[in-house]
Amino acid sequence: RKEVEQDPGPFNVPEGATVAFNCTYSNSASQSFFWYRQDCRKEPKLLMSVYSSGNEDGRFTAQLNRASQYISLLIRDSKLSDSATYLCVVTYNNNDMRFGAGTRLTVKP
Amino acid sequence: NAGVTQTPKFRVLKTGQSMTLLCAQDMNHEYMYWYRQDPGMGLRLIHYSVGEGTTAKGEVPDGYNVSRLKKQNFLLGLESAAPSQTSVYFCASRKGAGTDTQYFGPGTRLTVL
Numbered sequence: 001r002k003e004v005e006q007d008p009g010p011f012n013v014p015e016g017a018t019v020a021f022n023c024t025y026s027n028s029a030s031q032s033f034f035w036y037r038q039d040c041r042k043e044p045k046l047l048m049s050v051y052s053s054g055n056e057d058g059r060f061t062a063q064l065n066r067a068s069q070y071i072s073l074l075i076r077d078s079k080l081s082d083s084a085t086y087l088c089v090v091t092y093n094n095n096d097m098r099f100g101a102g103t104r105l106t107v108k109p
Numbered sequence: 110n111a112g113v114t115q116t117p118k119f120r121v122l123k124t125g126q127s128m129t130l131l132c133a134q135d136m137n138h139e140y141m142y143w144y145r146q147d148p149g150m151g152l153r154l155i156h157y158s159v160g161e162g163t164t165a166k167g168e169v170p171d172g173y174n175v176s177r178l179k180k181q182n183f184l185l186g187l188e189s190a191a192p193s194q195t196s197v198y199f200c201a202s203r204k205g206a207g208t209d210t211q212y213f214g215p216g217t218r219l220t221v222l
Contacts, residue, residue: 004151043199043213044152087151095140095159096167097211099151 003027006088006100014108017078021103023071023088032091033064035073037084038102044087047073078107111135113214115200121220122190130185130217132200140203141183142167142211143175145196152199158183159206190221 006023013019033050048055050062050071061074071088088100113134122128132141139160144152154167158177172194174186183202187194200214 002151008149041216043215045213046210095142095157095165095206097142097154098168099144099153101149101151 002101003098004088004090004100006086006103008101008103010104010106012106012108013078015078015080017107018074018076019078019105020075021073021086021088021105023073023100025069025071025088025090025098027090027092027098028066028069029092030069030090031093033062033071034089034091035060035062035071036087036089036099038087039084044099047086075105078105080107080109083107113200113202113212115198115214115217117217118215119218121222122187123222124191126190126221127186127188128190128219129187130198130200130219132183132185132202132214133181134183134202134212135181136202136204136212137180138202138204138212139180140205141177142201142203143173143183143185144199144201145169145194146199146216147196155185155198190219192221195219195221 035047036044037047038044050064054063059076063072085102087102142157143155146152156175161180198217201211203209203211
């Protein structure tokens with residue numbers, strides 16, 4: 001079983017839609033959580049950190065449920081420019097970052 | 110301020126050949142990392158360094174060696190390349206521990222025939 005699991009998708013949604021991605025992790029000692037975004041043939045870039053209380057950045061909302069070992073990312077009012085692969089990342093001991101395989105999103109006009 | 114740069118961008122090797130991938134960062138970051146990314150696998154950590162002169166193994170270190178002789182550079186070596194090492198290699202750096210952002214280089218696409 002992978003340590004960080006994501007639904008690979010692809011998720012195909014129309015512009016303006018709301019879409020949610022889920023991620024589960026297996027190690028309860030996980031300390032930090034992130035969502036990264038990766039465009040095709042490009043490097044990953046930090047989208048947002050995920051805090052226990054949940055956090056929001058514009059159209060993006062991230063939630064963490066430590067009891068269920070579950071992270072989510074909600075994108076509201078999807079834009080064409082949101083099309084990318086979204087990577088769930090879990091950190092164990094400051095340096096051991098484990099990446100999910102990513103969820104691919106395509107937003108269509 | 111170039112951020113994180115990687116050379117080369119592309120390379121094709123024959124089985125058994127050796128090569129070194131160079132990562133450079135100009136942000137004075139202490140921590141540097143080497144990852145590989147394969148389809149359906151996500152990024153996997155090969156080796157990392159928490160400061161000049163230090164290195165440590167990650168999740169998939171076999172077949173690779175690293176060196177951090179200067180703070181700004183982190184080298185990844187393949188002594189005897191194998192087809193299983195065909196992958197996209199990403200270098201990343203981060204200021205310190207904790208929740209600091211990791212900044213990634215543009216990647217090196219390596220094919221081993």
